[in-house]
Amino acid sequence: ECGFCEPVCPSKGLTLSPRQRIVMWRDIQAKKRAGIDTRELLHSYQYQGIDTCAATGLCAQRCPVGINTGELVKKLRSQAADHAKTADWLAEHFHTALGGARFTLTAANSARKLLGAPRLGRLSAALSKASKGRLPQWTPALPQPLRTLDFGPASNDARPRVVYLATCVSRVMGPAYADREQSSLLDKTRALLEKAGYQVVFPDNADSLCCGQPFASKGYPEQAEHKRQELLNALLHASRGGLDPIYCDTSPCTLRLVQDLGETRLDLYDPVRFIRTHLVDRLEFSPQDEPVAVHVTCSTQHLGESQALIDLARRCSKQVVIPEGIHCCGFAGDKGFTTPELNAHSLRSLKNAVQHCSEGISTSRTCEIGLSSHSGIDYHGLVYLVDRVTRPRSI
Numbered sequence: 537e538c539g540f541c542e543p544v545c546p547s548k549g550l551t552l553s554p555r556q557r558i559v560m561w562r563d564i565q566a567k568k569r570a571g572i573d574t575r576e577l578l579h580s581y582q583y584q585g586i587d588t589c590a591a592t593g594l595c596a597q598r599c600p601v602g603i604n605t606g607e608l609v610k611k612l613r614s615q616a617a618d619h620a621k622t623a624d625w626l627a628e629h630f631h632t633a634l635g636g637a638r639f640t641l642t643a644a645n646s647a648r649k650l651l652g653a654p655r656l657g658r659l660s661a662a663l664s665k666a667s668k669g670r671l672p673q674w675t676p677a678l679p680q681p682l683r684t685l686d687f688g689p690a691s692n693d694a695r696p697r698v699v700y701l702a703t704c705v706s707r708v709m710g711p712a713y714a715d716r717e718q719s720s721l722l723d724k725t726r727a728l729l730e731k732a733g734y735q736v737v738f739p740d741n742a743d744s745l746c747c748g749q750p751f752a753s754k755g756y757p758e759q760a761e762h763k764r765q766e767l768l769n770a771l772l773h774a775s776r777g778g779l780d781p782i783y784c785d786t787s788p789c790t791l792r793l794v795q796d797l798g799e800t801r802l803d804l805y806d807p808v809r810f811i812r813t814h815l816v817d818r819l820e821f822s823p824q825d826e827p828v829a830v831h832v833t834c835s836t837q838h839l840g841e842s843q844a845l846i847d848l849a850r851r852c853s854k855q856v857v858i859p860e861g862i863h864c865c866g867f868a869g870d871k872g873f874t875t876p877e878l879n880a881h882s883l884r885s886l887k888n889a890v891q892h893c894s895e896g897i898s899t900s901r902t903c904e905i906g907l908s909s910h911s912g913i914d915y916h917g918l919v920y921l922v923d924r925v926t927r928p929r930s931i
């Protein structure tokens with residue numbers, strides 16, 4: 537109960553801090569054992585403790601004894617998870633599930649074209665309020681849909697190979713309609729890797745693959761592990777038994793994949809580590825004058841790449857801003873849609889901190905939706921910035 541974990545928690549001040557989550561849970565259990573009726577307490581705890589936890593485990597980074605309150609919350613979610621059959625179906629028909637996500641984004645995009653952004657914003661806010669938050673609110677930062685992608689066969693030439701794992705989020709979510717960057721993360725990443733002289737290879741059946749993170753955070757660890765193993769097998773095959781490096785374009789998914797790899801030999805990289813170890817020597821950087829804001833995701837922190845991300849940003853821009861006091865954005869995959877107040881609370885000081893920046897960078901597309909919404913500037917993947925300021929190094 538030292539409270540060292542509290543400053544990094546996005547829900548502190550909105551609902552509970554990690555310390556309070558643990559203390560309250562312990563108190564509820566003690567009351568239960570003493571035969572006291574805890575129904576009302578449990579009802580409050582559902583929102584205060586469980587629903588408003590981002591479950592990214594940033595608290596564990598600060599805890600002197602390594603307590604990860606996010607893991608406790610995920611365990612509690614899994615005890616209450618009662619849609620196992622739906623989760624099974626989604627895991628088995630992941631390609632179809634992604635089609636549903638594309639359809640939803642297409643419908644939102646068509647509504648924007650029809651009604652105009654301001655009117656859709658007002659209408660969606662009213663509908664979201666009337667449904668008590670069950671209908672997510674549309675914002676101008678919402679991604680446009682990406683069509684089903686044709687990854688094509690590998691060309692197999694003399695260039696070094698890199699396996700590109702485009703995560704489900706980057707396969708579905710394109711840029712926001714008003715964003716000045718209108719290439720998808722996938723196209724931008726492929727172009728950057730090729731500029732640095734790599735031959736880009738995709739795993740087979742790429743559109744059905746997922747690291748399992750959406751299942752894990754919703755409390756379905758079995759389905760999550762099934763998807764993770766399926767993906768690891770596909771990566772093992774695509775990388776010729778672990779011979780080729782694997783580039784994963786989203787930090788949270790990389791973190792999930794590199795944990796507990798056991799005997800599986802895979803050379804897996806998040807964007808920051810791949811760029812600093814494989815691309816920096818192959819590219820010439822001409823830093824831009826425009827200031828850039830950096831958001832270090834929770835996963836980048838867990839992966840130990842925070843300083844490396846800031847250093848890379850400094851190679852790309854002469855002015856780099858790291859907003860103080862923002863540790864986890866609170867978007868947490870889809871919480872930005874389902875519990876938007878967590879995202880808003882966590883990023884309440886962002887706009888002031890970055891108002892003179894021309895753009896922000898990060899390594900998670902979903903975090904970028906919330907960051908763009910609450911900052912007034914567009915947030916992009918790190919590769920957009922690196923691609924803009926580099927050219928192939930002449931050897």
Ligand code: SF4
Pocket residue numbers: 537538539540541542554555558598599600601602603
């Ligand atoms: S979870 Fe860890 S850091 Fe937080 S109050 Fe308990 S002991 Fe301290």
Ligand code: SF4
Pocket residue numbers: 544545546547553554557588589590591592593594595596604605606607609864
């Ligand atoms: S996982 Fe994140 S939101 Fe949940 S208690 Fe820990 S720091 Fe707070």
